[in-house]
Amino acid sequence: MKMIKKITMALSMLLAYSQMNAQGITYGFQTSANIAVQSPIGDIYNNDDFKAGFNVGVFGNYNFNKAFGLQTELNYMQNGSQTEIVKNSYNYISVPVLVSYNLLQKANENWRINLYVGPYVSFLLNAERKYSDNETSNMDLVDNTNITELGVVYGFSVKHPIQNHYVVLNLRFGLGLTPYDVENSDPKNKHIGIGIGYEF
Template structure:
């Protein structure tokens, strides 16, 4: 229910902003360094990527809002001790590679330092739409569907082109196997936005 409400609220906000004069929207892509911290998983950054759309609306010269809708492909790896930690339901012949695909909704507050530099911060909700792993027996899911986090970063503007860097700290335990070992996500991103309007 919460997921549907958040998605509906984001879409209403995006569509209502489309009619506004100070609205800008466009497409974006970034390189996403993804890390999953937790027992049984290798805790180091792996390359992934994100593609999507964004809109931003400034209320005045300093403050604005920026919702985004992104498709993210993330990669992580099973650690050598995975079967020892999850004895009862681990798949001993599981592949080391894990691929996760998320639909991600950041809702960022913008602070414009000047025309060139902007600071962004706000909540981010991610919904797991695809999980490619065989970590557990009987095709059980190892990862929870929802991941909530906080994002912060900065953007540099060159006319219609924007270059940004962002860090996202996951607050949700995404381990769906049991509650003994929490798994939490971390992401570092660098990318570009291009204004369509």
């Protein structure tokens, strides 16, 4: 019940944002392939084995002018880690709020290359550990996982115009700033995603 309330709140945030200016806002949907890992923030090379996953969601974008914009998203996100023995899967509803800057506002009014950065809040849907030996029972990790997570997203996107709409290609990085594990505050969720979307 609490999770339903949190998801409803996230949807309400997206709706409220979209009502700020109905004429200046665009909408779209997106999906991406993600590579996720769980390790301390400063741990760059000594990471756990990567886990493949995906992200799918919707977004609303408001352009203040040709240079700056604000984008809010509602995404289903797969995070976790994987070794030869176990696969840890953590699935979230994630709500980023991103400030974007268009590098081509003077050179080209059609194509757009945007840099973006902003915070996100994620709400845990489920968490599970699976063993590769097919003999050990799977383990539910929800009780050992923090329900909410705060982090930051940054990256860039390329928008190609199709009539009055855009095809969007993006590369982004996500870094959890709060621990996902209740008992261990060191490891954080991290991911890199390559995606495609459509803005209309």
